[in-house]
Amino acid sequence: MFWAAGNQPFPEKTAIWDSQRKVSYAELSAEADQIGRGVLAQALELGGETQRVAFWMRPSSRYVATQWGVWRAGQVAVPLCVEHPLPEVAHVLMESRASILVHEGMPAELLEGIRQERPAVRLLAFDQLLAGARDPARGDAPRLPLVDEAWASRPAQILFTSGTTGKPKGAVATHGNIEAGVRTLIHAWAWTPRDHTLGVLPLHHTHGV
DSSP: OOOOTTOSSSTTSEEEEOSSOEEEHHHHHHHHHHHHHHHHHHHHHTTSSOOEEEEEOOSSHHHHHHHHHHHHTTOEEEEOOTTOOHHHHHHHHHHHTOOEEEESSOOHHHHHHHHHHOTTSEEEEHHHHHHTSOOGGGTOSOOOOOOSGGGTTSEEEEEEOOOTTSSOOEEEEEHHHHHHHHHHHHHHTTOOTTOOOOOOSOTTSTTTO
16 A cells, blocks of 8 residues: 555656645655654554554645554554544544644644643644654664555554534544555546546545545
8 A cells, every 4th residue: 555765656746736835756655754753653652552643734745644654654543623622632532542642733722622631642743753753774763564465454544423423433444444445436536647636525534535
């Protein structure tokens, strides 16, 4: 599902064009690797087992790089809706048992509310996470796992239902589930490398993913 930086079929092709910048596949993958090293370093500090990593970020290429980075680190992604009030965010953090929350641009009152409601969750600003990503050239960076076909049955993310008939419930998707969904869309919509796709759906939602 993932490629190492510089090893994509079309590394220089634009992967995402958001309101701030254009990002190539090679740049997106390299940023995801850096984020992944930061996430993995935090996960190892918390006990070395697979952690649930929540992230509160507005739609952008950095959002996508963060989601990829969590996957590259072998951890479980928990996307948060930036429109949800504190009770709903706290509910998702509790039900998903998230141990890390990466955030960027989160309102101060929401951040403080999470500190009080979920004090066990480690809060990391996006720039703080990047700063904590050790350079692999120094030899002390944690080695990212090889996430390949062998990971198909492992959890990749937890998405929460809308809560229409009760409290939102976490639905676990494996790496295999996500890849199957992508392959289905490629086939159904006949995507080619020449296509440009306008993304307007919420990125914390299954269709946005």
